[in-house]
Amino acid sequence: MDVKLSENKRVDVLSPVSLKPRRKGFNVMPMVFIGPHMLLFALFFLIPIFFGVYISFTNWDLINTPEFVGLQNYKEILFNKESTFYAQLHTGLGNTFKFVVFTVPACIIIPLMLAAALHVKPKGSKLFQAIFYLPVLFSISAVMIIWSMMFNVSFGPINHYFSSAPNWLGTQPYAWVALVVVTVWWGIGGNMIIYQAALNGVSKDYYEAASLDGAGRIQKFFHITLPSIKNQLLFTVVITTIAQFNIYGQALMLTKGGPSSSTTVLLMYIQQNAFGSGQSIAGIGSAMAVILGLCIMAVSIIQFFLLREKK
Amino acid sequence: MKKLNISTLISFVFLLCMTLIWIFPLAWAFLSSFKDEVDIQTFGFSMLPVHWVITNYQDLLFDNSSTPVAKWFMNSMIISVTQTVLVLVVVSMAAYGYTRLRFKGRDWLFSFLLASMMFPAVVNLIPLYKIIDTLGWVNTYWAAIVPGAAAVFNVFLVRQFMIGIPLELDESARIDGANDFQIYTKVTLPLIKPVLTVVALFTFTSSWNDFLWPSIVFNDIDRMPITPGLQLLQGMYVTDIGHAMSAALIAIVPTFILYLFTQRYFLQSMSLTSGVKG
Secondary structure: OHHHHHHHHHHHHHOHHHHOOOOOOOOOHHHHHHHHHHHHHHHHHHHHHHHHHHHOOEOOOOOOOOOEOOOHHHHHHHHOOOOHHHHHHHHHHHHHHHHHHHHHHHHHHHHHHHHHHHHOOOOOHHHHHHHHHHHHHOOHHHHHHHHHHHOOOOOOHHHHHOOOOOOOOOOOOHHHHHHHHHHHHHHOHHHHHHHHHHHHOOOHHHHHHHHHOOOOHHHHHHHHHHHHOHHHHHHHHHHHHHHHHOOOHHHHHHHOOOOOOOOOOHHHHHHHHHHOOOOOOHHHHHHHHHHHHHHHHHHHHHHHHHHHHHO | OHHHHHHHHHHHHHHHHHHHHHHHHHHHHHHHOOOOHHHHHHHOOOOOOOOOOOHHHHHHHHOOOOOOHHHHHHHHHHHHHHHHHHHHHHHHHHHHHHHHOOOOOHHHHHHHHHHHOOOOHHHOHHHHHHHHHHOOOOOOHHHHHOHHHHOOHHHHHHHHHHHOOOHHHHHHHHHOOOOHHHHHHHHHHHHOHHHHHHHHHHHHHHHHHOOHHHHHHOOOOOOOOHHHHHHHHHHHOOOOHHHHHHHHHHHHHHHHHHHHHHHHHHHHHHHHHHHHHO
16 A cells, blocks of 8 residues: 555656646546537437337337337247348348348459559559549439449440440349449448558568569469458458448439339338338338348357457 | 669559559540530541530529539538538437446447447448438428437547547536536637547548438429439439539549648548457
């Protein structure tokens, strides 16, 4: 105890901060500075999360007091094969998974190729980079208006320039192709920048050593480049997967969920059930949201463990 | 030397092809926004307008009550600017609190905030609507402005940056008799301008482009921001490419202009955030 006291004293003498007389009692300063954010965080994030999980166990309709119904909503959407909500969950979640599986590889490989090409620094690479990033700045609804016209059967350029003319948005598998194309066009800029930074960080010594050993360009890419940027690859896989699980705008505005519900994603059903025309079935909607949320959380937990193992 | 030239050439050709793919939709959208509806129905696809008209823009901006694009644009501007200011104030103050003030449980509290980022926002959607409704904010700007300021990531970003600023600067100000507010406004804020610029740009663009949330809290057509507004507009101009493209282009102008002048920040900040997280 004595030692501690004397230590404190020494610090007091040396540190200029403590020259100021210390205020007694409860310090209000922290509340003043972090209070506003804390309040917003509690009201618009923390409470809604708990409330959201709770109402998935109720028969809430957004208006009346929610009545606790136990696991009924989950039973209904997960196991009751006669229920329309069962069909919605399975179609919606299935299509959401399909979207993730179709888009994530493209959203990794294409920006990686672009970053690799930009890394060589050919003429105009600054301009190229700026252009690939540009669509990230645009809203989903503006982008979908442009692309639904691009895919238009009667006056769209895509059907005009390619001789075979499928009804892109109205038949499968073309509707999926269209969704993947617009998603890649819209959203690869961020990953590209991350890969560019990662490639800049790879030491040139490795490449020189590999050249001396007679390694070719492709060998170098797979044996040096990829392992060196492994962390960034993993990071982008996770954030891209999480982002794509939240697919909504593309399916809503480009394919309108069609043809015949083959691209209706879960978020569309959640929105419909809770906020659509007719009586709100917020309880069921919440149960669906919780299931989608669990899928997303599973991805972030995997990321957490993978990253921790690295350290 | 020869090898280098080949790989440069291959890269250049590849990038050029990809750039054309990236530019084409925007170029065609731009040209199509000057097309006359009758021409489109008569001639089908064309790259250039047969007759150049600006009536599409005029209709949308000046005399169209079912799709009040000018009003939407102003709504979006008010919402995005206000949210940006709110976020800057709230976030910089919070970051100051988490780095410069000592209080019990500070780091525990911050870890809790960070951990909360793992929770998926989709679960919030329905209850958040109820909260906004209870506050009487449905169909008001507040519904689109305030909830976004609760985001933790911005606090994290600014805090990371603030940790790098030496405490000695605060301390010498304190010796001169400055209190926390004076240190925050006179010492800290000027020093964290770079990270605040990044936060401001990202907040503005994400606020401008937000789609799902505003489409839930706005059903009054005159109060709506432009991003959910465009979805309504799409339903009205299904085959009217001229009007549809004009509207889409009007909607992307602000973020496009912002990008032209501040590109550097956008491109830097991506690597900043990934470096921090990855």
